[in-house]
Amino acid sequence: MSGFADLPDQAPDAAFALIEQYRADSAVFKVDLSPGFYRDEAAEPWVLPSVQGAKNALSESSETDHEHLPLVGHPSLLREARDLVFDVSSAEARSIASIQTIAGTGANYLGALLMAQACPRRTVWISDPSWINHQEIWKLADSCIQRRTYPYFDADTFRVNFDGTLSTLETCAVKGDVVILHGCAHNPTGVDFTKPQWQEIAAVCDRKRLIPFFDLAYQGFATGDLADDVWAIRHFFRNTSLEILVAQSFSKNFGLYGERVGALHVVCRTEAVQEKTLGMLTRLSGAEITSAPIYGARIVAKLLADEMLKKQWLSDLAHMSSRMRLMRRELVRELRKRGTPGCWDHFLTDVNTLSHSHRCLVVKTDEMITDWHVLHDRLVVSPCKSLEREAPCISSAFWENFVYWLSVSRESTAERMRLIFNSDRAQRITRG
DSSP states (O other): OOOOTTTTOOOOOOHHHHHHHHHHOOOOOOOOOOSOOOOOOSSSSSEEEEEEEEHHHHHTOOOOOOOOOOOOOHHHHHHHHHHHHOOOOOOHHHTTEEEEEEEEHHHHHHHHHHHHHSSSEEEEEEESOHHHHHHHHHHHHTTTTOOOOOOOOOTTTTTEEEHHHHHHHHTTTTTTTTTEEESSSOOTOOOOOOOOHHHHHHHHHHHHEEEEEEEEEEEETTSSSSSHHTTHHHHHHHOOOEEEEEEEEEEHHHHHHTTTTTEEEEEEHHHHHHHHHHHHHHHHHHHHHHOOOOOHHHHHHHHHHSSHHHHHHHHHHHHOOOOHHHHHHHHHHHHHTOSSSSOOOGGGOOOOTTTOOOGGGOOOOOOHHHOOOOSSOOOOEEOSSOOOOOHHHHHHHHHEEEEEEEEOHHHHHHHHHHHHHHHHHHHHHHOO
């Protein structure tokens, strides 16, 4: 009898399972909407010119060994990463504990472990909806920590449910509770708080002594503006006396998805607390990974420390964010051209590759995979009486899901869509 026989069955990760299904699909014309990775004009992975420049520089330098990093991580990476988020003086930096992590996921998990050590009987507030891993991370970090949600998205207006968020934090959260906040480009809605709304949330957190935990996965990638994408974090840092956590990822804004480069920053407010916090973080991280990976850390550190490479990186960010805005405009144009029901104006103002669609009615549609070879983990469509008879809603279902593939060029998109919509099945459906 195996000692593992009684382990509960686990469902496969939906997004990664679809990536494998996409690779196995033999169809000539197929679309993968699930991962949300940036792609170039040929729908291929894009190595940022700035990243390639940093890699070239490293290959010509003496930094080619494979030794362990210090337990806290790459010193230059941590210094540059901290400054990207907070823009602090050397004196202010001494009260911030920073440690390198396995990308943003590792930073979220290490932060949850830290909070479990500091006060295990607390509540964590997570937006509804949110990145699916937020719930899983806190459950695994400490099942004794209560996980509750605050209403974030209004499906009728496609806007933030600010009143619901504020009311929940005001009436239900108590001192010491953790509040998970998305620094920019809220995942999965693509809708962010306005600056005045952030100010009100900061005031509530400060008055009630809540602990804000920012998940920062898209700095610079969201809008192309590094400072604007961390405006909320800097406001909390400068205008409250709160201790703050920031999980920082370099996967999206450097295109280093597979290198798993990240950092966790904990604003401790005093040097004495910073020393104790960094000691605990080092212990927790050491038990998990000993020390962080070196190659991706060297790439980011080299790029950020080199004036010319950093200038190129800023240009790369502007290119990606502006191209995603272009793809949104093209998507809306195609939706309107096809007479797709619903209002799509919010697609023009949502941030990054993310959006929620009309009325947020989620329908699992295997036909999109088997008949149309459109790979997705869920389909968000307008309410309709019959998906087989209501032609506009079939079109809507397809195009709403297509927002997750925004980074493909106009030429590539137009050609693929022409081939899909001109198929016999597509013509039969659109004729009703």
